[in-house]
Structure formats: structure tokens, C-alpha cells
Amino acid sequence: MNHTPEGFSASPAQPRVLTLPNDFGNPIAMTASLVAEDIHFSTTSGVLTVEKLYRSPQGLVGYGIIAASGEHRERRAYTLDDQGETVVCDNGAFALELPVCDLHELLCMALQAEDTLATIGEHAQFSAAVNEE
Numbered sequence: 001m002n003h004t005p006e007g008f009s010a011s012p013a014q015p016r017v018l019t020l021p022n023d024f025g026n027p028i029a030m031t032a033s034l035v036a037e038d039i040h041f042s043t044t045s046g047v048l049t050v051e052k053l054y055r056s057p058q059g060l061v062g063y064g065i066i067a068a069s070g071e072h073r074e075r076r077a078y079t080l081d082d083q084g085e086t087v088v089c090d091n092g093a094f095a096l097e098l099p100v101c102d103l104h105e106l107l108c109m110a111l112q113a114e115d116t117l118a119t120i121g122e123h124a125q126f127s128a129a130v131n132e133e
Contacts, residue, residue, distance in 0.1 A: 015057055020064035020077035025092025028064075028077040032056040045069065 006011065008042040012018040015034050022029040031037045035066035040049045081088040087103050089096045098106070 018062075019056065020052075020054075020062055021066070021075040022064075022077040023073075023075045023094040025077070026088070028062060028079055028090070028092050030054065030060060030062050030079065032060070032062055034036055 013065070015031045015033045017029070017031050021029075022028060032055075034052060035055050036053040037050045038049075041047070042049075047067050049065065049067045051063070051065045054064075056062070059082060061082075063078045063080070064076070066075045068074075077092055079088075079090045081090075083097070085100050085121075086097050089098060
């Protein structure tokens, strides 16, 4: 069961002006608060990945991801703007308006396409269940 630590405030920091760098489109500028971040290093591929998620006071979501290995680095940035029945997704080069149900299906397809075992396998061990032969 998850518990919120005592003294922890779930309210995000004050919004600030920021620019998410983007090698595949225009940088994305917004005024927002950091709401989540993750740093992951893959010992298999040698790639360090930094992900940050921001939310503006108006509800616009910004996502920035930087992946680096040796001298190579890729920076991507996206915004998601909830319009009710649709979501406008912008990658700094193109904006696409999708029905919410289509966006969910697209995200599921993207997750299925990833080589999950390559990512998870370095942090977990898999074995057959006791009742499997």
C-alpha cells in the first residue's frame, strides 16, 4: 500500500518560463511547473535517458526527453493539449488533433512496439511460475 510521506506537499512548484530543447522540430516554450521526472541508465546500451513532464496553469502538458550515449544525443519535446473529446499533440514541427480514444490506442501500440524485455530485463529476473511446466 502506498503512503504519502509526512510533510510532503503534492502541490507543484510555481510555474516558470521554460524551453524544451528539440532536435526534431522547434523548441517548445511554455510557462509550466515540473510535475514528474525520471532518469534511467541502461547498462546494456549505455544510454542515459532523462524525461521531464510539465503542466501549465491552463492544463497544457509538456514532455521533454533527452537520450545520450557517448558523443551522441537526441532531444525531443512534445505538448499535449486536452480539448475535451480530442487532444492536440505538437512535436514542434507538426500538430495533430486526435480523438482521445485514438490517442490511447496509439500510445498502446507504441508501448507494444518497444522491446520491453530489453529494458525490463536488466532490472528483473524472469522465471516460470511454480504451476507452469
